[in-house]
Amino acid sequence: MKRLIVLLLALMVVAVGRAGVYGVDEVPNVQISNRYRFTSNPDGILSSGAVAHIDSVCYALRHGNVAQVAVVAVDDIKGDDVFTFAYDLFSKW
Numbered sequence: 001m002k003r004l005i006v007l008l009l010a011l012m013v014v015a016v017g018r019a020g021v022y023g024v025d026e027v028p029n030v031q032i033s034n035r036y037r038f039t040s041n042p043d044g045i046l047s048s049g050a051v052a053h054i055d056s057v058c059y060a061l062r063h064g065n066v067a068q069v070a071v072v073a074v075d076d077i078k079g080d081d082v083f084t085f086a087y088d089l090f091s092k093w
Helices: 002-018 048-063 082-092
Strands: none
Touching: none
C-alpha cells in the first residue's frame, strides 16, 4: 500500500510538471496539421471525447459560414491579460 501511494504521488508530480506556461508562439496550431481540428490542448486538460465534440461543433460553425472558432486549453499563459493573449494569438494564426 505504501508503494502504491508513493507511485501515485510520483505520477502526480510528473503530470503537474508536464504542464507549461505558453506564449503566443508556443501554442500549437492544430489546424496546420489537420484542417478538421480546432482545439489545441497541449496540456491534456480536456478529454479526447471533449476535444472531438468541440472540434465537431467548430467545424459545423465554420462550414456553415457562421463563425471561425479556435479553442485553446492550456494550464498557464505568459502575462496575466487573457484578452491580449487571445487577441495576439488570433492575429498570429
